[in-house]
Amino acid sequence: MNMIEIKKLTRIYNITDGKELRCKQMLYKDLDLSVETGEFVAIVGPSGCGKTTLLNIIGGLDSIGEKGKIKIIDKASGSEIMIPEAEGDGEVLIAAEDIAKLKGNHKAEFINKNIGFIFQFHHLIPELTAMQNVALPMKIQGKSNREAHKRALELLEEMGLEEGADKKPAVLSGGEKQRVAIARALINNPKILLADEPTGSLHPELKDEVIELFCKLNREKNVTILMVTHDRGSLYDRDRRLRIHRFFKLPVESNIKERTGEVQKEKEPMICPRCKGNQELKEAWCGNSEVYICEICKGIWLHRHGLGEVDHKSVNFDRFLVPQSIEKFRN
């Protein structure tokens, strides 16, 4: 059974210079995506490709159709007209429920009961203690303080944070805050966990810890997880259940061409400038940089206004995280 089902999702942003409509930025065109119950899906891609927006749409935080209003001057009449900031179409089903059709309290209840959110900057309420923060979704559900605090304490213990339960977020470390945020997302036993760059603000050593925690939750509690990240390196070799979707940023165009399904298609193959087309470059990850490796000439290339070769000596191979097929290169 599909826990998340996205059908023909389109999102276009109208870009203006304050007076005129300059261009339209298409985020997705007829995007289809299904996530089965208990699956762990990671969405990766560069900034601005629509990863967070997709997560917000799935979580009911963002609307599918028209959104916002911007004022522009109509060229034909010369008068001011209002156009939507964003427009779109499609269908998003969460546990077979069309989230766009849910309104008001029904939507709030659905989100509270079924979806747990984890944000990059954890978004804890600074005036509340860790335990109060974790207990919030349960209290929103109408549960008693006692019940909510008991469950919050259990989760904090699971996260190894029982000593920080009465501390306010300001005195917790980045990793602790993120674990509190994860506990908060889990307190109502949601069917889906939506994580928006949960490792983005963390120290590199803590990233693995958080990803490992997600894998554990997915394995042991069968929680469906949809995670957005551009920190792709930390995902490789994690778990067989992990599925990675790669999004690409569509170019801004004045006249939008139809690019059906492009978001799920692979990019044009990268060719090694040295070997001249004999071998396709393999993608790899070095720290936070995406690099390309040629298995023939062993060249390491960085894509920055074209491919530039990186000096082998400057690459720390201990931090060189690559897919299995690239591991050979290291050896």
Place this chain on the structure above:
Amino acid sequence: MGTFEFSLSRAIIKSKYTIILTIGAITGVTCLIVITSLFNNYYLTSERIFMGIHPHICLQKEGMTEPEAWTVARGLKEKFPVVSAAEPALYRQVPAVISKVNKKKFFCVRENGEFVCYDEQEHPPDAILVPRYGFTIIEKRKTGILLKGITVKSNETVSGIKKIINGSTQLDDLQLNADENNNPLPWSLYMQQDLFPGALGLKDFLIQFPDSDDKPFHFIQRGTLGMGTQKGKYPLLVMSLKNAQDCLKSANVANTIEIRLKDPYEAEAVARDIARWAGTGYTMETWIQHSRASFAFLRIIKIMILAILFSISVVAAIGMVSTLTLIVMQNRGKIAVLKSMGIKNSSIYKIFILNTSLTGFIGTAAGTVLGYLGSHLSIRYFSESLRKLGITDPRILLEPKEVLIIGSLVMVLFVLTAIIPSRRAIATDIVEGLQEQ
């Protein structure tokens, strides 16, 4: 109920804002209480004056004798159940020469058919002494006056004159013309207080009525009549009907029947019925007609005060809405986080309404206490200014109903001002809010 929302409100609305709003509420309620108390003093004083000067209805006919007036008065009481009292009186506007005097008491002995008077220490022993007075004029005034000779029964009169007397309210003294030995005593009167300012307490006056008799009458002022400002009107002198008849050489005359009603505010309607019943020859005046201009003025003041208070409340409400809206703008991130967890709109309303309700409640409670204290202090320190306004006996005048209305008004205002910011919070775009957090 609402404990969760209340704890959230404390997280969202910083204590400094709550303190500012609470101080605002306390100040507002204090001012409302003080203003209401002072205005009640003013209103009550004014009403007391109006009802004290004039009976509810005056039925007048020149040339009527006192027995005729009594007959009409009895008829009125029988015919109109709303009439609670009706008694004859003599009203005259007359010129008078009024002298404020110091008196000296002498003891006189009749010798050879004539009185020979001695000082208290010098009179011959064992003689039959008759007290007599000598006078030294301090201040003399020639003026037109409105003389009212009224009927006094069991220390009561038809008009509410007692309400405006500063001094003795023993109205029976108006009829006291001789002592127990049948020696003549000075007649008693009440005089409008601004005729001889400062003449409070028992004072002696000699009054001549040039149109009737050149002989001065010795009066003792039992008290003054606090009537506010009566510019352009004849000053009022009140004495017993009998003494007025004697002063004006109008024995057995009563040109007025004073009527008291069970409900003074029905005076106009009852006066019309009485006019029909009495027939021609009578003129009719009600206390409302006498005081119409004053009442209109009082009503204008009341409306103005209400308008000012309302304007202040509106300004305060706008200020509160602005403050709360600012709080919402500053906390868009937190609200977005709560919405991402599925908080209901009703809970967002509660977050703000509970906070403002508590603020309003504390403001009302503390403001009421401070309002009472403020009223007490304003009476204490501004009593002279209040006296100039005619409020001779300022005190804290607040009915529980009024305090309740003020409290309810403040609570309603606080609850209403929470609605706009709550709606703004509900309309927060979650995505934008999260980006701001």
